[in-house]
Amino acid sequence: MKKALIFDMDGTLFQTDLLLEPALVATFDVLRKTSGWEGDTPIETYRKIMGAPLPVVWETLCPQHSLEIREKSNEIFHEKLIKLIKNHQGSLYPNAELVLEKLSENHTLYIASNGQIDYLQAIVETYHLNRFFKKVYSIQSISSGHKSDLVKKIIDENNINAGAVIGDRLSDINAAKENGLMAIGVNFDFAQPEELKHADQVIHNLIELI
Template identity: 35%
Template sequence: MDTIIFDFDGTLFQTEKLVIPSFEKTFARLQAEGYYIGKKFSEEELLSVIGKTLEDIWQTLLPHLSLEAHKKANDYMLHYEIEGVSEGYGALYPQVIETLLQLKNQGYRLFVASNGLETYIKELAKAFRIDHYFEAMYSAGEFETKSKNDLVKKLVQDYSIENGVMVGDRQSDVEAGKTNKLFVIGCDFGFSSKDELKNADVVIQSFDQILAVLNG
């Protein structure tokens, strides 16, 4: 194995510290502008949609709103997420930088495949100084893919990846890895619920355990 594809939210980045307040501000703004009058979502409900494409997130949380409202929600969410980073919200998981450095020094090609928006992924990677570790960062927002399977398939084809690893915390990451014939490392420190990682080849409880899996 010479190539590793990482999910972003819940794998590299502790998204809940940034996304929960961004969701709350987005809903408040939608309400103020008359797009949304409805329930207040619990933190558990909000965390359950992390890892989905934004289209799927709004279809899950706000299924009765118009396409225009969903587009507004996209814009507001991105604005508040970028603003939140500048205000100190969000963090990488422990040992992410140290582990990426070791993997890079060992000769692995590193990539990101995320269902998030392009600006969100690239700005956060830059802000937390991990962007230079990756050969490319693919996002559903950039390539308008409908699923993680399709996004990873495109990345694998574009970079002729034949012997790779998929690292992620959601069932969609596991499925994308398996569908694209990758070895799958499930991250049981992100947002996975019970049984989401049952089809992963191996499950880790901290990010730096990737080294033991690959070097074992």
């Protein structure tokens, strides 16, 4: 049986930071016109919570707004992101394709992401990632909203007994450890030093995975 490698998407394979500001600015421009938002777009706040489940993200960004407005904001944000992705205004991290091609020769690869299905599909289709990954798993496929449960679903469905989770946030590291897999932290745009110290290994470029 091939060993499995389970990758996070945002901040691990895909440089979400390139699209973050224009998509958030466009979303909060709409909120200023329709929902009484005042002040600057909370870009730095979003950077700090990148990788959190979407309900947590919008509760943090719009604490004074209703659940309905938060859900609508999330819809707008994803529409903006997907449009930018399909226009090739984003990018994979350096060496991503080379590394994925090499690793897929001897490992089965999966994606486990807190991103929505349509958002993940836009990235996969735009950058032709299906050639490397057996399956892409979104947090929307489980009811708990926890990355650990998503990784367990991947393990159970695919009879995985060894491998690693590669990601930039504590939720990825915990998902690995709670499921008996190796935790590899990537020290990229959204990574936090206090979270990465819990990883079994930390890399600074995807090429190190080979």
